[in-house]
Amino acid sequence: MSIETRPDTPTPPATPDHPDAHDLSVVELLRRLYALFHNKRFGLLLILAMAVFTLVGVLFPQAPGETLADPAVRDAWLDTMRPRYRGWTDILTALGVFGVFGSIGFKVVTILLALSIIACTTHRLPQLWAQAMAPHVSVRDRFFDHARVRATTVVRADAAPTAALLKADLHKLHFRTIADADGTPLYADRNRFAPFGTVVAHVAFVVILAGVFVTTTFGFRADDLSVPVGSRIEVGRGTDLSIEARSFTDSYNPDGSPSDYVSDLVLYADGQQVAEQVVRVNAPLRWGGWSLHQASFGIAADLRVTDAAGAVVLDEALPLQYQLEGRYAYGKVEVPDTDLLVYLITPASGQVVPDIPAGKAQVEVYRGGTDTPVFTTVMTPGEPVDGVDLTWTFERERQYTGLMLSRDPGGPIVWTGCALLAIGTCWTMFLRHQRLWVRLEAIPQGTRVTLASPDRHDSIFARQVHSFVAGLGDTDTRKK
Template structure:
């Protein structure tokens, strides 16, 4: 439907009535300010809702159970998408060119949807705006539900309901009654004394009928749900902190003897001084260890032998030993003979047919250098022992702009560069990560453990007692609405049997003394 112009228009009737309006306004006694305002759309009126009312509506929306359930389902769906779809490494996201190369690798799988999925944040789900918004709303919902429930739990714990109807003692899940040949006062005192001996809290209700008491144990246990809810919020905050301010590089390669910058906004650089790998007699790896030296802004700050389960840690940055292999040490100079690269290129990849091993690195001007060698035992590949093939790629090109086979130690002109394959050298592959949210997550797990233990191992148990006079003595009634389980059912039954037996024995001793 075509949209019409919302601007008011004058009608013939309005024009005819125009001259009479001022006098009509004066006749109606309207104040001058009202006469001249002409506010007919309500935009100049006072707001109908105060900020407090708006906050109240938001609060009521967040603690609504249906809203919480929807947010949980959305968070689960987004998390599932993050697990199903490949996630772009953090180090790749920081480099626009590397990100485009990564997208080209997944484009054959997703085709024309690749750009759409990237725009929606599917390839970096756990740092995407939809995920963070949903997790933020879920955290707010949990906090609102907790804040809404906390006063109820507090009142139930500190000021429980002590008075129940007579019908309750006949319909409760657990119930028992017996008549004792003692007075109601003596029976009631015996019940209270027995409860205190068994570490039950006793609250006496004087309102009647009869003598009434409320008994419970672990009255603080319901607060376990508060700890559990807070735990989820704390854990989510930890994950978000790690996602936004941390990093994880799972393919950080160090050629032995060649320092490398860590990057990711740090001033750290690290060098592998040596690498040693040992094996069992059957050929399986026994141990591999890298001797690392860490520098911060050029100053040595740490030196350590790093093993798989013995990482190097410095100011929250962790270096974990992960894998190792062979690198080709390359020297690259531009047309002016300025050195662009003198480092090892880790040959950490293999072609699908396992004939070649290769690796790549990006030169300062954005050109991508691929280094290829024949895999161990492969012959007739065109690459002899002591040789490597190099390929240069410009931008997003899929075909090399220049390529050549290099002999070890011989500089060769390849395109606009001079490349030298110096030698092979071992490299060690590290996992480098900074996880600032880890301590927060551990605090959350601690709160969760406390909450679960309070709820599961120290459940809140309640018993209502009523003692009334009868012709045969005192009628003692016990009842509890709590869930049946073996431990509490046995305790409840034992309590009734124990009280009945003690009161009967007390009456018999009294009669014998008389």
Template sequence: MTTSVRNRQEASSRVATRVTAHVPGHVDSVDDDLGHVEHGVDVLDGLQKQDANHPHHRNQHPLRRVWLFLISMRTGLWIILLLGILTLFGTLLMQATPEARADEQTYAQWLAGTPSERYGGWVGILDKLGLFHVFSTWYFQGLFVLLSMSILACSINRAPKLWRVATHPRTSMREVFFTHAPLRATVDLPGDVETAAQQVRDALHGKHFRVIDGTTTTGADVYGDRFRWGPFGTVVAHLSIIVIMLGFVVSATTGFKDTDFIAPVGVDVPVGHGTGLTAKALSFTDTYYENGSPKDYVSDVVLTKDGKQVARQEVRVNTPLIYEGVWFHQAFFGIGVDVTVKEQGKEIFRQMVPLKWQSNDGQQSIGQFEIPGKGVSVYVIQAASGQVLKELPAGTAQFEVHKDGVENPLGWPVIDQGKSADVDGLTYTFERNRPYTGLTVKQDKGSWLVWLGSALLIIGSYLVFFMAHRRIWARIRSNGDGTSRVMVGAPLKRDPAFEPVFKNIVSTIKTSDA
């Protein structure tokens, strides 16, 4: 009795797809092998992505579903997209300073100023949404925490599988892999199977591949790989992002940054913030090129602690003074006015008032100070550098005195240097002009974490892009005529430079018997 062609094809198909006894590191069917070739290295080793919407997953424990949500690539992409949109808002819209937001009245005045002029009737809505302080909102910080959790979960989920691939790799593949692999070759060599297998091993060793023999009982299987630790670059890169974000959190919660630290020349100024330091600018010099552009700003700064000098340095824009993790950067400079205020002969205020602002026409330099406990605010006005004003001759300063709850100024006397004037029971004295240097003082306890995270990011990126895991499988079987057939295959995934290496190995196998 003969078998029809159709029946023979069906029988052949059943044989081809029949599940074989499972051997660790082997696939179970021809269809599995084809899927492995199509999807690449991750699927070869069981690292394929898991679908959280699969019916099997929907019936799992809630904690398991949370875990699948965190390790989902879709989750990470959505979080990054939302953070990107919020960051765009924070970049395009004006952002209130922490100092302005710390006081309700100051914040209301800030909103009524430039934001109202720029955004009109949208100000109230934007404020309700927190878009004037995006980076401190609960939802922005919450997304950052969620992103950190997702990155950590992905790393925890992936690392054991990568470890298994690196330490216990799959060493044998079925024949269908070698007929469909992106990189493949078939070579017939003279000699028995073991001789041919040794030639494959020698060729792989010659390219610095690790070589492991397969577990087949018919013929020989040889596996070779290089850069097996390369895939861990993704884990290192992911963890680096967490370390960098942790550094920012540490910096924001434990450090400080004062961008408006003014040190009058010759005056001790406490640094504050629990540092116990006092700063004094012994001198300040500024030099210019012939065309008038600034050449150098230099402050000779001395630091003292507990009455003892602990540091001294000439501080420049790119040469900060660093002591016990506190950085002093040169930021700006200017002229101030030494002011003394007395009440019935008793001194209640003595300070150098920096003239930090200019009038709209640029003719006047303006400073401002408040007298504690008196509800008095005073503007100190002088002619700007290079300006000649009849109402403000050189060597004079105008004191415009305001009081809380009073619409008009209480007085605006022009006082000569060394002279005094009385306004509403207080005596104001213009002692002298004094130069000052402006410093940015900061203590960033999380900076080392940011640097560490940046280094890890570079290392992880290098591993991913320049040390891709290269793997080759060889299947050696006897032809029955004194020769052996060597089938060589390899996946090609994000590593185009591997193809010439593969061809060179195949060429070495072909010529090794010569």
């Protein structure tokens, strides 16, 4: 023997103290990770996780990403959810149900799923390439007896001219042929790159997931911007943008439903005007990657607050954008440099309530962290009222326009992925890789020709094969 064996010196088994027990090369680690990511069960687990995140995000309202980052805006948004979810609101908030698509878990699953698709695709690519460029052409005789599609005929000619004519006829039908050393065709196929349509579709999914990740990480959306007509508000939330509403017009159908509402808006960046446009629901203002959409409209109340010296503490048009029991409309604001939180309440549109006469407004003032108002009164427009060492004046009502501001840097990426997905789907659906194996047998009557394919059943392809083979047998001019 060339290798000497020594039974008396066995190789010691790996133990925790043995250096080989914990040594794992970088290459081996990467190989195992690659095997994990192209594992079908792991991929299915990631798809299920993505499905769960998506289902939760669809079933429950999702707060815009910047809303949850600002405590005051978050609390105001959650107040709109409490009538629906009541005591569950805080629990659902703690579980992250209202911010699924911006959560770390969703982003991690998105990245892992993209890596899994890449791994599965690259794992399958060599097989697809070999099938297209160097297919297996030699098969056993029993293959021709059990293939899904098979057809046989007899050509009254010798093997050589039959092979030449068979090859020529297959070329006319756009088949590629592969022959043995003496020119006898053994294999034919067409649309050999059709399976690569699945690769394009998989790449499309990765591109779409990349776009989703970019949007959820770097995008912006605020759908609760209320701008009273004739005023200008700061967007805040990490931006240098502000919006001015010059005018607002609404029109209605005969049945009372709104037919159109239009805002004349001006957009400022860092205090400088950068864009202006008349904005409708389907005609947003676009500038520098930002989109400003018309979303809603309603009534705002002008509230003026002064201190004992007559200095203005607060002068703001307060949008009455929240509803209470469908009977009241209200807005809220914090008085600067105090711990006072003010609620201004009026009857909702079309409602008559006994405690607040039409045209008047009720003000309720709370100190931070308390549930009992320290001051409450019903105010008449233009008549000052004193309370908690301040003077309160409800001046008038005016319209406000509700806007949605967004920035979607992943949008072009997602649309590119959608285009690739459409191409890959059509490629896969309308181009089929059609394969045929050929057997020629010399018999006294001439040459027996058998064509067979193991591909899944395709009735059109099967009819074409049978018609082609029947044509070979019926043509006497092929006889030499």
